Amino acid sequence: MATKKMSYVVAVEKAIAGEMTEEVVERLEALKVSLEKRGAHKHEGPTKAQKANAELAEKIFSAMTEGESYDTDGIRGLVEELAEATPQKISPLMKSLVSAGRVSVEKVKGKNSYRLA
Numbered sequence: 001m002a003t004k005k006m007s008y009v010v011a012v013e014k015a016i017a018g019e020m021t022e023e024v025v026e027r028l029e030a031l032k033v034s035l036e037k038r039g040a041h042k043h044e045g046p047t048k049a050q051k052a053n054a055e056l057a058e059k060i061f062s063a064m065t066e067g068e069s070y071d072t073d074g075i076r077g078l079v080e081e082l083a084e085a086t087p088q089k090i091s092p093l094m095k096s097l098v099s100a101g102r103v104s105v106e107k108v109k110g111k112n113s114y115r116l117a
Contacts, residue, residue: 056081057093061102061116070114 011027014020046054056079063078064070070078072087075094082090094114097103104117 053093053096057096060093061097064103064114064116066116068115069108071108071111075114 006023006027008027008031011024011031014024015028059079059081060075072090075090076082076085091112094103094105094112098105098114102117104115105112106115107113
């Protein structure tokens with residue numbers, strides 16, 4: 001019958017309590033290896049999704065016309081990739097353009113209305 005492995009939590013608790021058995025040391029070394037692996041996989045820079053969203057935001061900005069006001073439905077019509085997009089998809093894209101100062105936003109009858117800044 002195989003014995004159940006000690007959890008990392010139990011190993012850490014025992015180490016804090018000063019109960020450093022061989023089994024505790026083994027589990028803590030395994031935890032260290034696991035954490036090192038996780039840290040090694042982190043990459044710098046934007047993710048694939050962040051790059052795609054930045055491209056979409058740029059397409060929206062390029063398609064907007066000076067002096068024209070757009071709501072979510074109007075923005076959906078500007079870019080083919082957003083034809084089926086929900087407001088939850090469009091709002092963060094527009095928020096990035098607003099925070100960059102490229103687009104202004106105002107509330108009109110409870111809806112956001114976007115214009116080129």
